[in-house]
Amino acid sequence: MDSEQRWLSEPESKQLVQQFGIPVPKGQVIAPFQESPMLPPDLPFPCVVKIISPQVVHKSEVQGVRLNVLDTGSLHAAMRTMEQDAAMQGYTIRGFLVEEMVEGDVEILVGSVVDPRFGPIITLGMGGVYVEVLDDVVSRICPVSPYDVVDMIDELRGSPLIKGTTRGQPGWPLAPFVHAVMRIGGPHGLLFTSGHTIREFEINPLLLHHGQIIALDVRCRITKEAPSP
Amino acid sequence: MTVSVRPMWDALLKPRTVAVLGVSPTHETLGNHFLRGLLAFGYPGSIYPIHPTAREFEGLKTYESVRDTPSAVDYAYVALPSTAVREALNTKPNHVHFAQVVASGFGETADGQALEEELLRQARRTGTRILGPNCLGTYSPRGHLTFLNNVSSDTGCIGIMSQSGGLTIDIIRQGAALGLSFSAVVSLGNSIDVEPSDLLQCYLSDDATRVIGIYLEDVKDGQRFYRTLRDARGSKPIVLLVGGQTRWGQKAAQSHTGALATSSRVWHxxxxxxxxxxxxxxxxxxxxxxxxxxxxxxxxxxxRRVALVGNGGGTSVLMADYLARRGLIVAPFGSETMVSLTAIQLPPGSSIANPVDLPAGTFRLNEGRIVGQVLKTILTKERLDAILLHVNAAAIGEFTQQSDQIIEQAMQSASNAVQLNDAHFGVVYRTSEGDRSSQDRSVENYPVFREMSQAGNALFSIAQYERFLEWVLEFRR
Structure with a gap:
């Protein structure tokens, strides 16, 4: 019943993963430029600015993301351009998410869809937004155990990048990443205990930096009615 | 549900009473064929042929309907048109335990959906468990139950379920030619009532079944199937073949994940x-x-470590590559081994590194017993996990009189040589004419494959299983 499902906005999705202990970049939601050209005083420059629109699932496909915005002038300019694009292409902008720029080593997709036979499936993929190009992907049936997650990482061709063991490096702790996956697809994970009936879920990319994780973008599609008990 | 000390699945695997619906005294039917096959297989229990008018069939008293049988029916073989099945099985509660419905034309067709729902509703009321529809039957040697002629009456250790009827025949026939012996083979068809998860639980708890083979095309209760497998924690090896994986797509998914979580990835x-x-x-x-x-x-x-011994250098080299791609190593022997093997003084043309090449001229030494001698020498020096003996019978036949006897002795001596070793030992027997399936291989305690790749796949599977067992032990899951 697609009509009864909706995508949470990015701030809503990020709030959700934060509740499950997965860090997200510091940021705040600001009103559309047309409504309120005054910017709050404490924005984190350099910053990332992203549109918030109920009609747009993949923001980068409509140029709805600007990276490395250095000051208020550039931010204003970016917001105006994005609002003009939206007006021309016919989607509404409810506001903007302004976040600190975060850099890291490796981008990973962590996603879930509901299989009609097996229920929630969790998927890890190397490369974040380039995940389809790299095609280095593993899936498991949920709920997963920590052993399943370790096995998933081992199965990825890119596992040395996740572990930090490329070129003879000693590696870094894997625990933060394993725990993050468990908080999504484990028995008490977000897919099962968020209070929503989650149909589709995706952190893409999840950024790894020396073993620490941060969710740069989160999408979540839920069924509107209350979950069945 | 029946309240009884008798395990539920005994009624299927060791039925005391069998009813056959769809026999005809006037023309040949599937029901007739099944019933005669049952008699020929020596089924010891009561058989109730069901026919509205005939008084007897094949010397057995017939009954007008399955409702009229003197005892409850453990197993009913229902070879009736789809439209007649429901009424024929409309009995008082717990009169028929299992009914195997052969006909197609149920849920897989638009018209049959209602028939399927009605049949299922009635089955819940009468307590009958439906196998099928759209299936062939059940083969259970311990119960002398069969739907095929000329099958073994020995109870083996392989429990099979298949959602394709035709494939059950291939499994039984081709499996027997490879030496497989079955605890039961159940054709599940559309699995509207008894589902793969049910039969999986049956086989997991069945003492006769040591190994489970499953052919699936659809599993409605995938989450339960997964949990049943997971709870079993590798207690029995389960081999799974899934048909139609490419057909299932993620519909209506808009994330990247939706496109990536393909059916084959999920099964993997x-x-x-x-x-x-x-x-x-x-x-x-x-x-x-x-x-x-x-x-x-x-x-x-x-x-992991495999020794290859046999005639046919090229085949062995190709096999070593094949195994290496699956993580199995055909590693050169150590120097001590080489010294001992050199001392045997094999004729020129032989190669004693791993793979060991014993051309036809070498192979026939000591009436073939040279093979056992070579293996024994290797095993005193090397720690091996598996040993494959490759016999290219055609090549030996080209150069040798009485090649059959020589090959027989070679295999026997090899099997003796590896007896006290825990390495997995198998023979790959290749021949250009006919095959050895006609010979009785049941006396042998090692597998005889027809192709190198079969042996390689068998080793790969057992290695995967051993790795899982190690994992289970390590983490005590």
Whole structure:
């Protein structure tokens, strides 16, 4: 019943993963430029600015993301351009998410869809937004155990990048990443205990930096009615 | 549900009473064929042929309907048109325990959906468990139950369920030619009532069944299937072949994940999570079952080091490559081994590194017993996880009189040589004319494969299973 499902906005999705202990970049939601050209005083420059629109699932496909915005002038300019694009292409902008720029080593997709036979499936993929190009992907049936997650990482061709063991490096702790996956697809994970009936879920990319994780973008599609008990 | 001390599945695997619906005294029917096959197989219980008018059939008293049988029916074979099935099975509660419905034309067709729902509703009321529809039957040697002629009456250790009827015949026939012996083979068809998860639980708890083989095309209760496999924690090897994987797509998914979580990735994930051996082809399916029937999985080590011995250097080299791609190593022997092998003084043309090449001229030495001598020498020096003897019978026949006897002795001596070693031992017997399936191989305690790749796949499967067992032990899951 697609009509009864909706995508949470990015701030809503990020709030959700934060509740499950997965860090997200510091940021705040600001009103559309047309409504309120005054910017709050404490924005984190350099910053990332992203549109918030109920009609747009993949923001980068409509140029709805600007990276490395250095000051208020550039931010204003970016917001105006994005609002003009939206007006021309016919989607509404409810506001903007302004976040600190975060850099890291490796981008990973962590996603879930509901299989009609097996229920929630969790998927890890190397490369974040380039995940389809790299095609280095593993899936498991949920709920997963920590052993399943370790096995998933081992199965990825890119596992040395996740572990930090490329070129003879000693590696870094894997625990933060394993725990993050468990908080999504484990028995008490977000897919099962968020209070929503989650149909589709995706952190893409999840950024790894020396073993620490941060969710740069989160999408979540839920069924509107209350979950069945 | 029946309240009884008798396990529920006994009524299927060791039925005391069998009713046959769809016999005809005037023309040949599937029901007639089934009933005669049952008699020929020596079924010892009561058979109730069901026919509205006939008084007897094949010397057995017939009954007007299955409602009229003097005792409850453990197993009903229902070879009636789909439209007649429901009424024919409309009995008082617990009168028919299992009904195997052969006909197609139920849920897989638009018209049949209502028939299927009505049949299922009635079955819940009468307590009858439906097998099928759209299936062939059940083969249970311990119960002298069969739907095929000329099958073995020995109870083996392989439990099979298949959602394709035709494939059950291939499994039984081609499996028997490879030495497979079955605890039961159940054709599940559309699985509207008894589902793969049910039969999986049956086989997991069945003492006769040591190895489980599953052919699936659809599993409605995938989550339960997964949990059943997971809870089993690799207690029995389970070989799984899934048809139609490419057909299932993620519909209406808009995320990247939706496109990436393909059906084959999900099945692969299930296999990794549960230790199930997921194979891709029918040949791999049979090969894996053969391996598990003959070989005892190593508990504390994972099969890795393989020795290849036989005639046919090129075949062995190709095989070494094939194994290497599956993580199995045909490593050169150590220097001590080489010294001992050199001392045997094999004729020129032989090669004593691993793979060991014994051309036809070498192979026939000591009436073939040279093979056992070579293996014995290797095993005193090397720690091996598996040994494959490759016999190219055609090549030996070209150069040798009485090649059959020589080959027989070679295999026997090899089997003796490896007897006290825990390495998995198998023979690959290749021949250009006919095959050895006609010979009785049941006396042999090692598998005889027809192709190198079969042996390689069997070793690969057992290695995967051993790795899972190691994992289970390590983490005490």
């Amino acid at each position: 994930g299930l296999a990794r999570q549960t230790g199930t051996l997921l194979v891709e082809t029918f040949d791999e399916f049979l090969a894996a079952l053969v391996g598990f029937q003959y070989w005892k999985p190593h508990m504390a080590k994972v099969t």
